[in-house]
Amino acid sequence: MEFDKMNPNEVIKKLKADLESYQNAKIKCGIIGRSGTGKSSMINAIAGEHIAEVGEIETTMNVNEPIESNGLLFYDLPGCSTSKFPKEGYIEAFNVQEFDCVILVTSDRFFEDDLYLIKELIKIEIPVFTVRTKIDFAIERGMKRGVPEGETLKKVRDNIAENLKGIDVKGIYLTSADYPKEYDFSKLLEDVFFSLNDFKKERFIADINITSNKILEEKKRIAEKIVTRHSAIAAANGLNPIPGVDISVDIGILVKMSKEVSSIYGLDKEHQEFNLQFLDKKSAKAIASIVLQYTTKYGGKEAIMILLKRVSSSIVTKSASKWVPFVGQAIAAGIGFKMTSWVGKDMIKDAEEIAVETYEALKASVFS
Numbered sequence: 313m314e315f316d317k318m319n320p321n322e323v324i325k326k327l328k329a330d331l332e333s334y335q336n337a338k339i340k341c342g343i344i345g346r347s348g349t350g351k352s353s354m355i356n357a358i359a360g361e362h363i364a365e366v367g368e369i370e371t372t373m374n375v376n377e378p379i380e381s382n383g384l385l386f387y388d389l390p391g392c393s394t395s396k397f398p399k400e401g402y403i404e405a406f407n408v409q410e411f412d413c414v415i416l417v418t419s420d421r422f423f424e425d426d427l428y429l430i431k432e433l434i435k436i437e438i439p440v441f442t443v444r445t446k447i448d449f450a451i452e453r454g455m456k457r458g459v460p461e462g463e464t465l466k467k468v469r470d471n472i473a474e475n476l477k478g479i480d481v482k483g484i485y486l487t488s489a490d491y492p493k494e495y496d497f498s499k500l501l502e503d504v505f506f507s508l509n510d511f512k513k514e515r516f517i518a519d520i521n522i523t524s525n526k527i528l529e530e531k532k533r534i535a536e537k538i539v540t541r542h543s544a545i546a547a548a549n550g551l552n553p554i555p556g557v558d559i560s561v562d563i564g565i566l567v568k569m570s571k572e573v574s575s576i577y578g579l580d581k582e583h584q585e586f587n588l589q590f591l592d593k594k595s596a597k598a599i600a601s602i603v604l605q606y607t608t609k610y611g612g613k614e615a616i617m618i619l620l621k622r623v624s625s626s627i628v629t630k631s632a633s634k635w636v637p638f639v640g641q642a643i644a645a646g647i648g649f650k651m652t653s654w655v656g657k658d659m660i661k662d663a664e665e666i667a668v669e670t671y672e673a674l675k676a677s678v679f680s
Contacts, residue, residue, distance in 0.1 A: 320548075323544070324544060324545060324548045327540070327541045327544050327545060328541075328545055330511075330537075330541055331538075331541040331542070331545070333510075333511045334511045334514050334515060334518075334537075334538070334541075337383050337511040337512045337514065337515035338383050338385055338512075338515070339383055339384055339385065339412050339413075339508065339512050339515060339516050339519075340378070340385045340387065340410060340411045340412050341384070341385065341386050341387065341411065341412060341413050341414070341415060341504075342387045342389045342406075342408060342411045342413070342414040342415070342438075343355070343386055343387065343388050343389060343414070343415055343417060344389045344414060344415070344416045344417065344426055344429060344430075345416065345417030345418060345426075346418075346423070348419065349417045349418055349419040349445055349446075350417065350419055350445035350446055350489055351364075351388065351417050352364040352365060352366045353366060353445070353489030353490075354415075354417060354443065354445055354487065354489050355379055355386050356489065356586065357487075357489045357492040357497065357521060358384070358386075358501065358520055358521060359381040359384055359519065359520065359521065360520065360521025360522070360578055360583045360586050360587065361381060361582040361583050361585070361586045362582070362585070362586055363379050363380070363381045364379045364386070381519060382515075382518075382519045382575065383512075383515035383516070383518070383519050384516070384519050384520070387406075387411070389406060389408070389414070389429075392425045392428065392429055399425075399428065402429070402432075403432055403433075403436065408433065408436075408438065409436050409438070411438055412438075412439075412507075412508060412512060413438065413439045413440070413441060413504055413507055413508075414430075414433055414438055414439070414440050414441070415440075415441045415442075415443055415500075415504075416430060416440060416441070416442045416443065416481075417443050417445055418442075418443070418444055418445070418472075419444070419445045419446045421475075422472075422475045422476075427475070427476075427479070430476075430479055430481065431479060434479065434480055434481075439482050439504075439507040440481045440482060441481065441482050441483055441485065441500060441503065441504060442472060442476060442481045442483065442484045442485065443485045443487055443500060444468060444469075444472060444484070444485065444486045444487065445487055445488070445489065446488060446489075447465070447468065447486040447487060447488050447495055448488040448490060448491060448494075448495075450464055450468055451464050451465070465486060465495075468486060469484055469486060472484050482503055482507065483499070483500070483503055484496075485497070485499060485500040487500065492521060492523050493523050493524075493671070493674055493675050497523055498523040498524035498526070498527065501520050501521075501523060501524075501527060502524070502526055502527065504516065505517055505520075505530070514534050514537070517530045517531055517534055518531065518534050518535075518538075518572075518575070518576045519575075521578065521583070521586075521587075522577070522578055522667055522670075522671050525671075528664070528667060528668065528671065531576050531577060531664075531667075532660065532664055534576060535573050535576050535577070535660045535663070535664075536660065538569065538572050538573065538576070539569060539573065539653060539656030539657070539659070539660060540653060540656075542565050542566065542568065542569035542572075542652075542656070543566075543569070543649055543652035543653040543655075543656050544649055544652075544653075545562070545565055546561045546562040546563070546565040546566050546569070546648075546652050547561050547562075547646055547648030547649040547651075547652050548648075549561070549562035549565065550562065550648060560648070561620065561648050561651065561652055563613045563616055563617060564613070566616045566652060566655070566656075567611075567612065567613055567616060569656060569659075570610045570611060570616065570659060573610075573656070573659050573660060573663050574606075574607070574610075574611075574663065576663075577663040577664060577666065577667040578667060578670070579603050579606060579607070579663055579666060579667070584599075584600065584603060587670060587674060588600065590674055590677055591673055591674065591677055592677070595673050595677070599666070599669065599670050599673060602666055602669070603666060606662055606663065606666055609662070610659050610662075616655065619655045619658075620651055620652070620655060623651055623654050623655060624651055
């Protein structure tokens with residue numbers, strides 16, 4: 313249903329429902345793999361923060377207690393075909409049928425029970441993504457023997473394809489948790505994204521680490537939707553009067569919007585700690601400084617109020633931002649919405665610039 317065919321109350325109701333669906337969306341991702349294959353490191357690289365201690369998920373063996381980051385839920389699936397976890401009833405015992413995807417992680421070879429489980433997952437239409445971790449070590453070993461990088465990559469990929477012959481996995485990805493911007497890691501995340509539906513797609517792209525320009529583009533698209541939803545609701549609630557103008561908005565909602573945009577672009581404390589570890593001290597300090605400036609500008613009620621006052625004098629004479637086609641004309645025409653969405657637009661612009669600078673610095677660090 314198009315927003316322009318809805319009255320303002322219906323638009324706000326729809327935007328609230330969409331925002332709630334996004335915030336409540338959970339992506340359940342099963343992880344298959346032996347101890348030492350780098351499952352913890354891969355999970356951290358996906359989320360862009362330290363949520364799994366190295367060695368932790370190899371020992372917990374408790375699929376009912378996921379490793380969680382916002383809407384991302386990672387479940388360590390134990391091997392089947394054992395006395396403790398027999399093949400019969402395995403899928404049902406761990407509610408695997410409720411998963412959105414499963415990632416098979418290996419650092420050397422496949423095991424018969426892994427292949428069996430993959431086939432069973434495909435039967436119930438669970439997307440399976442095959443990941444070969446620690447590919448940088450394989451390349452290094454090859455180099456010592458005089459084998460070029462490209463030849464090693466081809467050999468490893470061909471070997472995996474041969475092992476999976478006749479099995480319809482979504483793809484084969486050669487990755488390194490130490491270099492998440494390199495090899496196939498970005499392609500893995502993009503393919504998982506495209507396998508999801510509706511709000512789970514939004515939640516996934518918002519919560520994953522930035523490892524490619526494509527992911528940056530998708531994050532901007534989601535951030536614009538988030539800003540539109542928050543801005544319209546904040547304007548409709550109208551709890552806090554803006555000094556100097558006869559307009560009120562809900563500042564609390566805008567503060568939440570600021571936190572969500574920061575998280576989407578990896579500017580919160582947890583994501584920063586993870587990403588800056590890969591940079592030299594000078595680069596890390598420079599990035600941390602501009603993130604602090606961003607937080608000072610957009611963090612907290614007082615900061616948001618200052619920004620709203622700043623735009624209030626000029627926004628009245630300007631049209632609603634063209635970059636937010638998600639609301640009807642009646643909502644877009646409201647001065648409160650213009651003000652809040654204008655601040656949100658600047659918020660996204662500044663956050664994206666920092667995210668791009670961080671991403672470029674991380675890419676450059678690989679070759680330094």
